[in-house]
Amino acid sequence: MTKLIQGDCRGEMDKLIAEGVKVDLTVTSPPYDKLRTYNESLEWNETIWKQVIDRLFLITKDGGVVVWVVSDSTVKGNETGTSFKQALYFKEVGFNLHDTMIWNKPNVFNFGSNNCYKQSFEYMFVFSRGKIKTHNLIKDVQSKMAGKILKGARKHKNGARDKTPDFKCGEFKKRSNVWNVNVNSNNNGHPAVFPETLAEDHILSWSNAGDTVFDPFMGSGTTGKMTNINSRNFIGIEKVPEYFKIAEKRIGEINEKS
DSSP states (O other), X not given: OEEEEESOHHHXXXXXXXXXXXXXXXXXXXXXXXXXXXXXXXXXXXXHHHHHHHHXXXXXXXEEEEEEEEOOOEETTEEOOHHHHXXXXXXXXXXXXXXXXXXXXXXXXXXXXXXXXXXXXXXXXXXXXXSOOOOOOOEEEOTTTTTOEEOOOEEOTTSXXXXXXXXXXXXXXXXXXXXXXXXXSOXXXXXXXXXXXXXXXXXXXXXXXXXXXXXXXXXXXXXXXXXXXXXXXXXXXXXXHHHXXXXXXXXXXXXXXX
């Protein structure tokens, strides 16, 4: 099931909530606070992001997850800290802060101020409504240690050691909460296209096949595209008509192939 909606996410979420719609996972990246308007169509300020977060709590199933990818702007040498304000508000309305993750961008070009280190990451806050239901943690190939034998040795309180069984390192190791993902070089007509790998890995981590994934700031439709590729249902909302058309086309092409 794919449902694409053009409109303001607040009003459209109200309609979904009134219909009793509940989602398992939200993967989204809202407008950053350095943008006063979103394509001259959406004011973005504390009042609005609080309204969005309030609605996300209502539309998320018990045990469901919200992945909120954000960054802060710097005004006159002072970072706004809006990301942290938003995270604390998520907790205030009832979400648990399950993990504070980092999206590191190896190919980033934003060097920031001459007085600061290179600006190369964004926060990926992972919130859950109650005890998290799904956590399919990704394991990556560990090429250096895979298959190696580690000699076992057990240390006692008195300092003496005796041998324990040797340990063979596996081929895979649980990933850390810092993800290295390049930014997109092709923006597809959208100013900030979400990397497909980033969206897909969160979808795989926090949902199962047949679950419903939501993106209230759909943009060019990356979350929807990767949701459909991975056999989940998708609901997406986008206000800007030109971005909605891009998303509609990208997601439609996946649906035609499936």
